[in-house]
Amino acid sequence: MNWKLAITGVATLCLFVGAGTLLSPASVAQDAKIDAKTLKPAASFQSIANERERSVALFQEAGKVIQHPRCVNCHPATDRPLQGVNMHPHQPPVFRGDGGMGLPGMQCTTCHSAENTPVVGQADTIKSIPGNPAWHLAPIEMAWVGKSLAQICQQIKDPARNGGKTMDQIVEHMAHDELVGWGWKPGAGREPVPGTQAQFGELISAWVKSGAACPAS
Amino acid sequence: MVTFTLNGQERTFDGDPDTPLLWVIRDFEKLTGTKYGCGVAQCGACTVHLDGTPRRSCVTPISTIEGSEVVTIEGVSGTEADAVKTAWTGLDVPQCGYCQSGQIMSAVALLQMVPKPTDADIDGAMAGNICRCATYHRIRAAIHNAASSMEG
Numbered sequence: 001m002n003w004k005l006a007i008t009g010v011a012t013l014c015l016f017v018g019a020g021t022l023l024s025p026a027s028v029a030q031d032a033k034i035d036a037k038t039l040k041p042a043a044s045f046q047s048i049a050n051e052r053e054r055s056v057a058l059f060q061e062a063g064k065v066i067q068h069p070r071c072v073n074c075h076p077a078t079d080r081p082l083q084g085v086n087m088h089p090h091q092p093p094v095f096r097g098d099g100g101m102g103l104p105g106m107q108c109t110t111c112h113s114a115e116n117t118p119v120v121g122q123a124d125t126i127k128s129i130p131g132n133p134a135w136h137l138a139p140i141e142m143a144w145v146g147k148s149l150a151q152i153c154q155q156i157k158d159p160a161r162n163g164g165k166t167m168d169q170i171v172e173h174m175a176h177d178e179l180v181g182w183g184w185k186p187g188a189g190r191e192p193v194p195g196t197q198a199q200f201g202e203l204i205s206a207w208v209k210s211g212a213a214c215p216a217s
Numbered sequence: 218m219v220t221f222t223l224n225g226q227e228r229t230f231d232g233d234p235d236t237p238l239l240w241v242i243r244d245f246e247k248l249t250g251t252k253y254g255c256g257v258a259q260c261g262a263c264t265v266h267l268d269g270t271p272r273r274s275c276v277t278p279i280s281t282i283e284g285s286e287v288v289t290i291e292g293v294s295g296t297e298a299d300a301v302k303t304a305w306t307g308l309d310v311p312q313c314g315y316c317q318s319g320q321i322m323s324a325v326a327l328l329q330m331v332p333k334p335t336d337a338d339i340d341g342a343m344a345g346n347i348c349r350c351a352t353y354h355r356i357r358a359a360i361h362n363a364a365s366s367m368e369g
Contacts, residue, residue, distance in 0.1 A: 091259065094345070105343070110272060113281055117278060
């Protein structure tokens with residue numbers, strides 16, 4: 001057997017496989033993934049002439065933040081929060097309690113403090129315990145788990161399900177609320193939501209100014 | 218320099234501000250009743266009372282407790298603590314015992330907040346205290362016994 005020829009053949013095959021990888025759908029998906037980690041500026045939507053379409057597009061862009069596990073995990077549809085980008089049930093098992101602050105004897109503050117707390121000497125997958133002065137679950141009427149972006153959009157506009165907020169108050173909440181802002185600084189070992197809170201606030205503001213239209217589905 | 222109260226006595230700590238409260242309690246104050254279990258607030262072995270509520274000391278940087286009151290298993294006292302101690306010994310709750318100081322700190326705190334807890338109250342409050350020996354049934358029974366003993 002001619003080993004030199006065989007090795008050259010394998011190398012050639014690898015080259016072809018490599019070239020195939022470059023052009024595969026996987027690489028396109030990777031581009032989309034990168035896109036999910038950034039936010040387009042609100043001004044870039046001005047090119048959409050139809051106001052309703054522009055409004056929907058703005059909300060869909062903001063949806064990259066709203067539907068990120070970092071936000072949805074604490075808007076559970078049950079009394080138990082979720083954890084991690086794979087959105088598994090919170091461990092240890094904790095439950096909503098009064099004001100979304102946990103049950104007597106096992107409140108959020110039993111483990112979560114006013115700031116993210118680094119841990120050392122642990123598995124690579126556990127780098128910090130998240131924290132914020134306002135750490136708590138969103139009320140059950142604000143549950144987002146299992147809902148489409150269109151459903152969440154209607155929910156956010158409904159005073160019965162948004163804490164009685166006006167649209168101006170929604171803009172203020174999204175743009176400046178400290179616990180919302182935690183999503184962009186979630187602590188070591190946790191993927192932040194895309195963009196910045198200022199960009200997100202601008203998207204929500206532009207969405208409201210353009211009529212706060214919701215996606216059809 | 219951090220100043221806090223430990224079991225009723227004023228203490229100071231001037232080491233690394235990131236040092237977890239657990240290690241200040243164990244290594245510097247030499248109170249070893251509070252245990253290290255997981256280091257990431259998953260097991261409850263390190264539970265103490267911080268300003269009257271349960272807190273996992275392994276994830277509590279000492280810099281965050283300036284002016285706070287810390288109570289450990291060595292210092293916990295009062296009606297609920299006495300009732301828990303009697304109930305725990307009465308049922309011989311511990312097996313290996315490693316998790317028990319954390320279990321007791323959580324149980325005392327629960328009874329301070331809910332004097333007559335239901336099974337659901339107990340499960341909710343104790344869910345973060347893991348026991349490798351699975352003494353959960355005796356823990357639950359002992360909390361009920363402690364609650365009953367406080368009624369008289």
